Amino acid sequence: MILSDREIEAALEHGFIKIHPVPDRALWTSTAIDLTLDATLLKWTPKPAKTGARQQIRPNGPGEFNIKDLMDDPSWATKIQIDPRNGYELETNAFILGYTKEIVYLPNRSRLAARVEGKSSLARLGIGVHVTAPTIHAGFGFKEGLPEKKLGSPIQLEIFNISGLPVVLDVGMPICQLILEEVRELPNKGYKGQFSDQTVFAPPPKPGSKSRQRPK
């Protein structure tokens, strides 16, 4: 069952969910809350391997694969700050990773999960905000050892443009909507996936540290 705006308000008030900062009232709808775009974006920018070999990503290959390592590795990804005055022009067929300004925490005990969905106004311009992975699982934002008041993570967005038009993204623009849903029974475990703590990027790896590049 999808929560209405009144139920979301009550859930926030009673600590069943945490969204910080709580979006302005004008960003609520009857069954969702719009979340806004953070200034930090990440663009995949693989550089040719020194050997000249083509680099590939092989998520299910031998050895350990962790996309966070790639995101933190400047030889694979470039961090971009959106210009507060001019925004960031997302070219057609471009793909970037972004974050919500708001942090979200869905305590396991609350039996609430969520979905992050695009906005129809942006969809008409060919802008999508997720690539088939919209579910925010119960327990999202939990981190072992942190006190309750410090829990919560921004939601990572996979933003793309398929319109054929250059579209400018601005910091703080409504970028997606969060739809909250009841989970029928208490989950056995809180969400502890690799993205349960989606804090903005870690520092680049030190020289000589293990990389996840897979030259062919």
Place this chain on the structure above:
Amino acid sequence: MTEITYLPEVECSIAAGFREGELAVSVPDETGKRQNLRVNKNLVASEGGKHYLAVGIVQLDYKHKRALIELPHEADSGANRLWVPFSSFRQGSES
């Protein structure tokens, strides 16, 4: 004191939509910024040369004589809700 009854409809300007049965409407918020969207014709009422879009009323702010309204669906800018002054509403006829 005169009692005024407001209907859940706010003043808008209209233009032709993309298809038959549709209107492009433009609704100003309390600052004058306009929100544009396309709606079915049956969501717009006309009276005395003015046009009014049916909306949902979310919150009333009597102190500042304004209301938070919800549009029938998302505007082109991404806005769903906006503050409008009470004076934007269509007034009901006296009973």
